[in-house]
Each structure stands twice: as C-alpha cells, then as structure tokens.
Amino acid sequence: PKVTFTDHGGATRVVDGNVGESVMELAMKNGIPGIVAECGGSLSCATCHVFVREDDFAGLPALDEMEDEMLYGTAIDREDCSRLSCQIKLTVDSDLHVSTPETQV
Numbered sequence: 001p002k003v004t005f006t007d008h009g010g011a012t013r014v015v016d017g018n019v020g021e022s023v024m025e026l027a028m029k030n031g032i033p034g035i036v037a038e039c040g041g042s043l044s045c046a047t048c049h050v051f052v053r054e055d056d057f058a059g060l061p062a063l064d065e066m067e068d069e070m071l072y073g074t075a076i077d078r079e080d081c082s083r084l085s086c087q088i089k090l091t092v093d094s095d096l097h098v099s100t101p102e103t104q105v
C-alpha cells in the first residue's frame with residue numbers, strides 16, 4: 001500500500017508501507033515532517049493528527065470514541081476528515097492521501 005503525504009507547504013511525498021503498519025509508523029520510518037507522534041501510537045498525545053483526503057476518509061474504518069475524544073485536543077483544530085495517523089492501519093487496498101497540519105504542538 002502507498003501513502004501520499006502532503007505537508008503544510010504543499011510538498012508531497014509518496015511512500016510504500018506494509019499491511020498492518022500504521023500511517024504514523026510509516027511517516028516516522030520515512031522521516032515525514034509534520035507528524036510528531038510523541039506517545040508512540042498509544043492514543044494519548046494527538047500529535048499525529050492528519051487530514052485524510054475525503055474519498056479516502058470514507059473508506060476507512062470509523063474512528064472509535066477514544067480517537068474522537070483525542071481529536072478535540074489537537075494543536076490545529078480538527079476538521080471533518082481529521083484522524084490520528086497512529087490509528088489508521090494500512091490494508092492491502094490502502095492507497096491513502098493525507099495532509100499534515102501546520103503544527104502538532
């Protein structure tokens with residue numbers, strides 16, 4: 001699966017990931033700027049906030065209550081297509097496009 005990351009300045013990077021890996025892990029491994037992931041994926045920091053492209057967002061499993069709560073604590077206000085990237089696991093069909101916010105802290 002491939003994930004396309006677009007940073008706040010509009011620069012785009014496409015990276016290949018493995019099934020089961022999270023979008024956050026993929027970003028960290030590839031040095032993608034704009035994702036901090038302070039808590040390492042344990043759903044307690046909200047510094048892995050991303051905006052998912054609308055049509056990709058619709059294909060993701062729904063966010064659970066905890067992620068929904070955490071999304072109210074992001075540095076840049078959440079939008080309709082906001083997710084925490086540590087909670088998005090890649091599947092064989094994942095071909096995702098995400099944008100990173102201006103800041104995570």
Ligand code: FES
Pocket residue numbers: 024037038039040041042043044045046047048084085086087
């Ligand atoms: Fe901390 Fe996602 S890495 S909530």
